[in-house]
Amino acid sequence: MILRTLGLALTLAAAQATFAATAGQSAPNFTVADTQGKAVQLSDFRGRYVVLEWTNPQCPFVRNHYNTKNMQSLQQRWGDRAVVWLSIDSSNKSGWDYMKPDKLEGWMQQQGAAQKAVLVDADSMTARLYQAKTTPHMFVIDPQGMIIYAGAIDDRPSTRSEDPPQARNYVQAALSQATDGKPVTTASTTPYGCSIKY
Amino acid sequence: MLRPPTLASALLAATLLAVVATVARAAPVRTEHVEAELVAERTAIVPGQPLTVALRLAMDRGWHTYWRNPGDSGLPTTLAWKLPQGLSAGPIEWPAPRALPVGPLMNFGYEDEVLLLSVVSAGRGVAQSKTVALTARADWLVCREICIPEGADLSLTLPVAEVASADPRWSAAIASARAALPRPLEGFSTNALGAGRKVVLTVAGKNFTGDPGEVYFFPYAAGLIEPAARQTLKRDGEAWKLTLAVANQRVGEFTRVAGVVTASNGFAGQRAATLDTPLTGSVVAGPAPAAPAVVPLPLAADGETLPLGVALLLAFLGGALLNLMPCVFPVLSLKVLGFAMHGGGRGAMRLHGLAFAAGVVVSFWLLGAGLVALRSAGAQLGWGFQLQSPAVIAALAVLFFVMALNLSGVFEFGRLVPSSLAAWDAKQPHLNDVLSGVLAVVVASPCTAPFMGAALGYALTAPRGITLGVFTALGLGMASPYLLLAFFPRWRTRLPQPGPWMQRLRQLLAFPLYGTVLWLAWVLGAQLDNDAVLRLGLSLLLVALALWAWQSRRGGASRGWTLATLASIATAAVVAWPVLAASTPTEPSRSAARDSGRWQAYAPARLAQLIADGRPVFIDFTAAWCVTCQVNKRVVLNSKGVQDAFARSNVALLRADWTRRDPAIGQALAALGRSGIPAYVLYRPGRQPLLLPEVLQQSTIEDALATL
Numbered sequence: 001m002i003l004r005t006l007g008l009a010l011t012l013a014a015a016q017a018t019f020a021a022t023a024g025q026s027a028p029n030f031t032v033a034d035t036q037g038k039a040v041q042l043s044d045f046r047g048r049y050v051v052l053e054w055t056n057p058q059c060p061f062v063r064n065h066y067n068t069k070n071m072q073s074l075q076q077r078w079g080d081r082a083v084v085w086l087s088i089d090s091s092n093k094s095g096w097d098y099m100k101p102d103k104l105e106g107w108m109q110q111q112g113a114a115q116k117a118v119l120v121d122a123d124s125m126t127a128r129l130y131q132a133k134t135t136p137h138m139f140v141i142d143p144q145g146m147i148i149y150a151g152a153i154d155d156r157p158s159t160r161s162e163d164p165p166q167a168r169n170y171v172q173a174a175l176s177q178a179t180d181g182k183p184v185t186t187a188s189t190t191p192y193g194c195s196i197k198y
Numbered sequence: 199m200l201r202p203p204t205l206a207s208a209l210l211a212a213t214l215l216a217v218v219a220t221v222a223r224a225a226p227v228r229t230e231h232v233e234a235e236l237v238a239e240r241t242a243i244v245p246g247q248p249l250t251v252a253l254r255l256a257m258d259r260g261w262h263t264y265w266r267n268p269g270d271s272g273l274p275t276t277l278a279w280k281l282p283q284g285l286s287a288g289p290i291e292w293p294a295p296r297a298l299p300v301g302p303l304m305n306f307g308y309e310d311e312v313l314l315l316s317v318v319s320a321g322r323g324v325a326q327s328k329t330v331a332l333t334a335r336a337d338w339l340v341c342r343e344i345c346i347p348e349g350a351d352l353s354l355t356l357p358v359a360e361v362a363s364a365d366p367r368w369s370a371a372i373a374s375a376r377a378a379l380p381r382p383l384e385g386f387s388t389n390a391l392g393a394g395r396k397v398v399l400t401v402a403g404k405n406f407t408g409d410p411g412e413v414y415f416f417p418y419a420a421g422l423i424e425p426a427a428r429q430t431l432k433r434d435g436e437a438w439k440l441t442l443a444v445a446n447q448r449v450g451e452f453t454r455v456a457g458v459v460t461a462s463n464g465f466a467g468q469r470a471a472t473l474d475t476p477l478t479g480s481v482v483a484g485p486a487p488a489a490p491a492v493v494p495l496p497l498a499a500d501g502e503t504l505p506l507g508v509a510l511l512l513a514f515l516g517g518a519l520l521n522l523m524p525c526v527f528p529v530l531s532l533k534v535l536g537f538a539m540h541g542g543g544r545g546a547m548r549l550h551g552l553a554f555a556a557g558v559v560v561s562f563w564l565l566g567a568g569l570v571a572l573r574s575a576g577a578q579l580g581w582g583f584q585l586q587s588p589a590v591i592a593a594l595a596v597l598f599f600v601m602a603l604n605l606s607g608v609f610e611f612g613r614l615v616p617s618s619l620a621a622w623d624a625k626q627p628h629l630n631d632v633l634s635g636v637l638a639v640v641v642a643s644p645c646t647a648p649f650m651g652a653a654l655g656y657a658l659t660a661p662r663g664i665t666l667g668v669f670t671a672l673g674l675g676m677a678s679p680y681l682l683l684a685f686f687p688r689w690r691t692r693l694p695q696p697g698p699w700m701q702r703l704r705q706l707l708a709f710p711l712y713g714t715v716l717w718l719a720w721v722l723g724a725q726l727d728n729d730a731v732l733r734l735g736l737s738l739l740l741v742a743l744a745l746w747a748w749q750s751r752r753g754g755a756s757r758g759w760t761l762a763t764l765a766s767i768a769t770a771a772v773v774a775w776p777v778l779a780a781s782t783p784t785e786p787s788r789s790a791a792r793d794s795g796r797w798q799a800y801a802p803a804r805l806a807q808l809i810a811d812g813r814p815v816f817i818d819f820t821a822a823w824c825v826t827c828q829v830n831k832r833v834v835l836n837s838k839g840v841q842d843a844f845a846r847s848n849v850a851l852l853r854a855d856w857t858r859r860d861p862a863i864g865q866a867l868a869a870l871g872r873s874g875i876p877a878y879v880l881y882r883p884g885r886q887p888l889l890l891p892e893v894l895q896q897s898t899i900e901d902a903l904a905t906l
Binding site (some may be wrong): 096 | 446449566806811883886
């Protein structure tokens with residue numbers, strides 16, 4: 001009895017292992033609830049391209065991509081071509097930046113966002129699983145479940161509104177090349193932005 | 199008589215003051231969290247002479263701005279000059295940053311106040327006797343829990359003159375900021391050696407024998423060195439070696455290690471140095487795209503560790519339970535036998551108990567110190583690491599065999615040692631207790647008792663003082679039964695009275711020891727091959743012969759027997775030499791290869807693939823030399839009930855065999871917060887992996903599977 005109780009304590013004390021996800025590797029599976037409370041599992045989208053967008057409406061870098069409609073137009077353009085776009089907010093529930101699911105949903109609607117689902121990763125577990133570092137931090141996954149792009153959204157780390165339209169957008173490039181059957185020329189870059197609020 | 203000032207004169211005075219202030223010092227710009235201004239070292243610009251100008255940023259308490267490489271997130275501060283004809287400004291000369299942890303991430307930047315220096319040069323053609331305005335747009339990202347992009351248009355107006363005097367407000371601060379700028383180390387050599395996921399940066403000074411204190415390396419480029427990974431420093435003669443982790447997601451070519459290294463006590467007085475050295479050896483990215491691998495986040499970064507009290511308690515319990523493990527039991531029996539035989543007064547018994555405890559605790563300290571030293575040298579080792587060496591296994595087999603022969607009555611220790619030494623031993627009865635404490639720890643090492651894993655994992659990642667505490671608790675736990683017997687004599691009366699039965703018991707106890715020798719021979723076979731087992735067997739035979747010959751020596755023809763003994767020992771050593779000299783093999787051990795059926799050999803890529811496929815995965819971290827592992831495997835894991843339960847839940851079974859040294863397994867264990875085996879983990883799709891206790895029961899597995 002004592003043994004079992006202590007065993008349980010041990011199990012609880014034990015920490016979780018996580019995986020770095022980088023281009024060329026298979027994307028770790030996850031299940032996270034969306035803003036409607038519905039469980040979304042990555043493996044359900046096997047056979048389609050998936051974009052993971054780490055987001056946080058409190059982050060000026062994220063806001064710049066939404067204020068300039070850059071993010072929404074990407075979501076729209078690729079959503080129309082059957083790409084599954086998942087936005088993930090991994091701000092920890094205990095932190096400043098955490099937004100309740102309805103608030104987060106409201107903000108996205110106000111922005112005219114067009115992703116498939118907004119996921120609430122309030123324990124930051126999915127961010128840990130992907131070793132996501134910043135908002136935005138982007139991953140593109142191919143229909144076989146391999147990560148074909150990981151890193152920044154574009155080549156202009158800034159919060160200036162003139163930058164997103166002029167920047168070289170890595171997600172756009174990766175999706176265009178991959179869907180044309182070409183190799184992705186830039187498969188990994190260093191992400192920029194605010195740190196994810198673990 | 200003073201007249202009250204008129205409104206006009208007051209206005210005039212205020213305007214004059216404002217003008218004076220503007221000339222002397224451009225007013226600082228206050229943003230939400232930063233005060234920013236341009237300041238100059240001297241009061242005027244002299245054509246043909248460089249002038250140091252600083253962007254001074256004073257951050258609110260708790261807020262920071264960024265270095266040229268911001269680390270995991272953030273943006274470097276930028277300064278865009280707009281200068282009149284004839285003037286030019288150099289780039290920002292970055293002071294050494296500080297490492298600013300943000301959760302599991304790391305930023306490089308500045309807190310409080312920073313002076314970012316630039317050198318402004320005025321050509322000889324700049325007209326004299328007029329003023330010039332140095333203007334610049336400064337942009338920075340200032341962060342605490344949140345980040346705010348801020349910026350300001352700054353201006354500093356200075357007269358152009360033939361001579362300039364130092365500006366008393368800023369010259370000292372700018373001069374000391376310039377003196378503190380990182381610059382190349384003189385009289386030091388540096389090199390960088392890549393080895394897999396690590397880069398070892400070596401800094402050595404010819405005559406530098408001091409201690410640099412805390413050392414940290416800030417890379418100029420992103421995507422090469424993992425910013426948040428722990429950097430470990432160790433001394434190697436006159437050289438200091440800093441071990442860095444290659445970025446998990448590597449971006450770009452990694453051919454040079456360039457950046458700023460800081461040392462709290464300085465390298466020969468220099469606290470910040472630039473270095474740029476070619477990378478030799480070869481590196482793979484944390485998990486390189488070419489060789490997919492699973493690199494877990496270090497546990498320490500999670501901020502989830504055991505409380506110290508719990509770790510000490512677990513260590514104590516683990517130590518106590520160690521006594522019941524199959525590999526320790528023979529020694530336990532010997533010791534209990536000793537207690538049954540000892541008559542002696544109360545005080546004498548206490549001294550015996552304390553001496554034994556001292557032997558145990560000191561041995562644990564030595565083991566712990568050795569383990570910490572090897573790990574800080576970068577070796578992926580855990581508890582029981584010594585048993586990954588065939589030489590240690592062979593030596594233990596000989597030790598157990600000699601102990602067994604002694605119990606069987608083939609020889610007496612007293613006859614082995616010269617009489618002078620025997621007499622000394624009689625005068626030092628407690629030395630015997632200390633040594634049996636040491637012996638107990640030596641034979642205990644194959645076993646990780648329940649609860650020890652978590653405590654050891656904790657100990658090895660904790661500061662040195664806590665590590666020492668945990669190992670002390672472990673030793674005290676192991677010694678506790680004897681200490682209790684020694685200090686509570688009434689409990690001793692429960693032990694049977696000494697008598698002729700003791701001789702028989704002694705002989706009986708030899709058999710578990712012979713069994714242990716058989717097991718060690720099997721382990722050696724798994725590590726090396728059949729030949730090694732035969733060589734060990736022959737050596738044991740010769741050792742037995744030698745002991746028998748030595749025992750017979752006193753009966754007459756002493757010289758012949760002595761020669762026979764020495765010849766046997768020498769032959770045993772020659773026969774055993776290839777085994778003792780065998781380097782530790784690193785390829786997967788044969789025992790893993792033999793395990794087939796539903797178990798597959800563990801490989802990080804295979805685990806990643808299974809997880810990506812959405813399958814639950816169970817990993818058995820095991821080794822031939824780990825008795826607890828073998829018991830769990832035979833009694834629980836391979837039982838029909840458990841195998842059926844795994845099949846029902848469609849669990850993929852992986853076996854990580856650590857009989858031989860394998861850094862991938864060491865790393866996987868470290869990620870689980872463990873440093874030793876057994877370890878059992880169930881990966882659940884989309885959820886945290888579940889770590890199971892070290893002593894398994896069928897119900898433990900079933901309960902875990904029920905959470906899928």
